[in-house]
Amino acid sequence: MSTNVRFINATPEQVFDVLADGWLFPVWVVGASRMREVDDDWPRVGSKLHHSFGVWPAVIDDETTVLEWDPPRRMVIQPAGWPIGEARVSVDVKPRGDGSLVRIRERAVKGPGAFVPSLVLDVPLYVRNVETLRRLAWIAEHRPHNDSTESRTSTPGQNPGS
Secondary structure (H helix, E strand, O other), rough: EEEEEEEEOHHHHHHHHHHHOOOHHHHHHOOOEEEEEOOOOOOOEEEEEEEEEEEEEEEEEEEEEEEEEEEEOEEEEEEEEOOOOOEEEEEEEHHHHEEEEEEEEEEEOOOHHHHOOHHHHHHHHHHHHHHHHHHHHHHHHHOOOOOOOOOOOOOOOOOOOO
């Protein structure tokens, strides 16, 4: 299992505000190239993001399902992009001072990737997730935050203030 950790100068709630906005997924996830649809109840357990990965014209439609949603501490998702297979990705967030310590763990669970030895697969996953966490940090640290509106983490599927 590939594991990456990064300090983000944003609160766990601010990190989860980014995770709760499904339309931002291809901005922070390396390899995701476009969003096609976000389920209305995202990020509730069982809801899905419909996106694509790859570079045009070699783009594969993919979907990611929420397995766990426990803001502002933990999210577990399962991206599925066949014929490559499926992965399980967990994002754990802990408060540290004025910021957050964010850990992302990823492993292949179905399809061809599940048969690749983790010593081989973990290296490219680790490199990719260094950039994934860098992008997540940039968004969480620089996205405007309005503390007077209700956080998306508490009302998935609704816009703040609606």
